[in-house]
Amino acid sequence: xxxxxxxxxxxxxxxxxxxxxxxxxxxxxxxxxxxxxxxxxxxxxxxxxxxxxxxxxxxxxxxxxxxxxxxxxxxxxxxxxxxxxxxxxxxxxxxxxxxxxxxxxxxxxxxxxxxxxxxxxxxxxxxxxxxxxxxxxxxxxxxxxxxxxxxxxxxxxxxxxxxxxxxxxxxxxxxxxxxxxxxxxxxxxxxxxxxxxxxxxxxxxxxxxxxxxxxxxxxxxxxxxxxxxxxxxxxxxxxxxxxxxxxxxxxxxxxxxxxxxxxxxxxxxxxxxxxxxxxxxxxxxxxxxxxxxxxxxxxxxxxxxxxxxxxxxxx
Ligand code: NCD
Numbered sequence: 128x129x130x131x132x133x134x135x136x137x138x139x140x141x142x143x144x145x146x147x148x149x150x151x152x153x154x155x156x157x158x159x160x161x162x163x164x165x166x167x168x169x170x171x172x173x174x175x176x177x178x179x180x181x182x183x184x185x186x187x188x189x190x191x192x193x194x195x196x197x198x199x200x201x202x203x204x205x206x207x208x209x210x211x212x213x214x215x216x217x218x219x220x221x222x223x224x225x226x227x228x229x230x231x232x233x234x235x236x237x238x239x240x241x242x243x244x245x246x247x248x249x250x251x252x253x254x255x256x257x258x259x260x261x262x263x264x265x266x267x268x269x270x271x272x273x274x275x276x277x278x279x280x281x282x283x284x285x286x287x288x289x290x291x292x293x294x295x296x297x298x299x300x301x302x303x304x305x306x307x308x309x310x311x312x313x314x315x316x317x318x319x320x321x322x323x324x325x326x327x328x329x330x331x332x333x334x335x336x337x338x339x340x341x342x343x344x345x346x347x348x349x350x351x352x353x354x355x356x357x358x359x360x361x362x363x364x365x366x367x368x369x370x371x372x373x374x375x376x377x378x379x380x381x382x383x384x385x386x387x388x389x390x391x392x393x394x395x396x397x398x399x400x401x402x403x404x405x406x407x408x409x410x411x412x413x414x415x416x417x418x419x420x421x422x423x424x425x426x427x428x429x430x431x432x433x434x435x436x437x438x439x440x441x442x
Contacts (some may be wrong), residue, residue: 130372132431134243134250136302138261138300145430146301150269152426152435155420158194162168165426166434167196173226174200176219176253177209177233179295182417183253183262187230190424199225209222215246223247228431230262234360249431257291257361263394264297266420273419274390274412279306282348286313286375287355287400289320291362295355296324300310303328310336311345315374317367318357342375347384354393354400378402384409 132145143150156163157399175183180202188198201207202278209218215233219242222229230252231239233259239252254260257393272278282301285295289312299320302308310329312320331338339345346352354377362368376399377391393413394402405411429435 129342129435131433132249134246134252135261135427135431136240136243136250136252137259138264139304140261143304144219144383146265147213147266148435149265149430150272152429153265153269153328153423155225156169156275162192163429165195166429167194169196170194170432170434171197171199171226172428173229174198174224174253175207175222175229175231176200176202177207177238178230178254180232180253182420183260183370184230186349186417186421187251187253187262187424187428189421190428193352194425195419204330210284217241218308219246220241224249226371226426227228246303247295251431254293257293257296260293260394261297262424262427263294263420264301265423267294267353267392267394267417268301268415269300269423270392270412270418271390274415275350275388278302279308281305281307281350282309282311283347283351283353284313284349285353285355286319286321286342287343288357288371288379289314289355290318291358292355295320295353298353299324302329303332303334305341308334309333311349312336312338312340313340313345313375315429316342318371318374318399342381346381346389347386349389350386350399351390352385354391354397356396356398356400357432373399375400377380378404379404379408382408383408387429397423 189197205269228249230251230253236256243250244430278372357372359368389410391410
């Protein structure tokens with residue numbers, strides 16, 4: 128009997144084995160989509176998005192629809208009673224009455240954790256401030272495993288806003304658990320990876336890492352490059368954002384010395400970090416990543432609702 132996954136707040140809430148089970152299920156869904164179309168019949172997902180989103184919210188909703196389930200929620204805090212001063216606790220207790228599982232995005236770090244303490248249904252963190260984004264991490268892991276054929280023995284470069292990018296923080300924590308991973312952090316000094324991750328994750332586990340400022344200096348060593356946008360909404364000062372926003376633009380020239388097996392990932396939205404000309408390059412994986420995000424969320428919803436047993440005629 129598998130252990131229940133009560134909530135997914137941080138990528139380390141899933142063991143390596145549980146993570147792999149979800150990726151395996153996502154691969155099974157990709158191979159045989161029709162078998163899953165009624166798995167979540169009569170189940171309801173609530174999507175509570177207090178911060179903007181295109182892919183995460185819509186992929187959660189598309190995932191639930193493809194599983195035959197229902198969806199309700201809001202895509203904007205202004206459309207909820209948060210504007211009247213309602214607390215997260217009260218909102219969550221209310222929405223727990225209407226749904227079987229909740230995906231929640233919030234600008235405040237820790238908000239989904241607080242929600243999980245009051246909810247009577249499972250909570251999935253769909254991004255909390257500059258902190259974590261575990262379902263994007265599952266998407267990224269599935270993409271790397273499908274494209275590179277493995278999750279170990281990789282050199283992975285993170286490029287852009289490594290300070291505020293929650294997708295970077297989550298993926299770093301998850302990748303740190305696989306064997307023989309080398310991390311390369313490509314960022315201006317002001318946007319480098321936070322010290323707590325260096326100390327608590329990299330140094331504590333004696334993992335090799337390098338901090339650099341230029342893509343060209345390391346591109347030939349990378350198996351994966353994870354591009355990110357500068358997180359405008361988390362800057363205190365508009366001038367700093369304007370100065371830093373176009374620091375990195377990955378174009379075909381910068382890819383000249385890259386490996387042919389390189390995977391180029393980006394959680395999206397893209398602003399200017401990857402030139403459009405790269406989209407046609409076989410190494411560009413960011414739109415495959417979008418599609419993988421839907422399948423991995425289907426797998427996660429099934430697993431968290433305990434509906435991931437052998438799919439049979441009963442569905
Ligand atoms: C990311 C996010 O919201 O953190 N987007 C996403 O979920 N795919 C990345 C970003 O906004 O830059």
